[in-house]
Amino acid sequence: IPARGGAVGPSYFATLGVPMRAGRAFGDADSANGEPVAIVNEVLAAQFWPGDALQSVLGRQIWIDGSARAVVGVVTAYSMPAIQPPRPSVFTAFAQLPAPPDHAPFMIRPAGDPGPLTQTVRRELAAMPGLTVAGVTTIDQIKLIIGQELLVGTFPLFPLIATGMLLTAAGIYGVLAFAVSRRATEIAVRVAVGATRRDLLRLVALHSLRM
Numbered sequence: 001i002p003a004r005g006g007a008v009g010p011s012y013f014a015t016l017g018v019p020m021r022a023g024r025a026f027g028d029a030d031s032a033n034g035e036p037v038a039i040v041n042e043v044l045a046a047q048f049w050p051g052d053a054l055q056s057v058l059g060r061q062i063w064i065d066g067s068a069r070a071v072v073g074v075v076t077a078y079s080m081p082a083i084q085p086p087r088p089s090v091f092t093a094f095a096q097l098p099a100p101p102d103h104a105p106f107m108i109r110p111a112g113d114p115g116p117l118t119q120t121v122r123r124e125l126a127a128m129p130g131l132t133v134a135g136v137t138t139i140d141q142i143k144l145i146i147g148q149e150l151l152v153g154t155f156p157l158f159p160l161i162a163t164g165m166l167l168t169a170a171g172i173y174g175v176l177a178f179a180v181s182r183r184a185t186e187i188a189v190r191v192a193v194g195a196t197r198r199d200l201l202r203l204v205a206l207h208s209l210r211m
Contacts, residue, residue, distance in 0.1 A: 023073030
């Protein structure tokens, strides 16, 4: 099954506020010398082992890049960005990577406004030898960028959408005008026997909704 995910640290899910559905998150014991382990989300667990309880998934093996790993946890399905539906995901321990990556994201969950913290993060990471900060962004900034990309992607469709709405409105108006004109005699009789303006509006509205 094609799955998303990646190598994450012990506090990755706690930082994102994503709860575990079963089992545990990665810990210090999940080192390069430890047993190869993995964490799957509930979407992947349902596809791999349909009908099984999440607790029964723990301890089972899943093959990733030709090597078997024991499932030690099942995490709640989430999506980044949140506008997409959750997909099957599998996560491995960052400490069990065969070789250190040349780049990796580092996530922090601040207690308050993350804005003032960005400069501190840049300064502290830049002071560490061998590290280069490519960029510091907040989740709100990422959501804003994604929203702008979606807006730019759909902007060429706005004239078509507006034209479609105008044609739809004109069509609805034409149908209603024709329907009301056919019932002009009935409406006149209702007025003659005491129908009020509100009664006539309710009659036309109900007839329109049925159509």
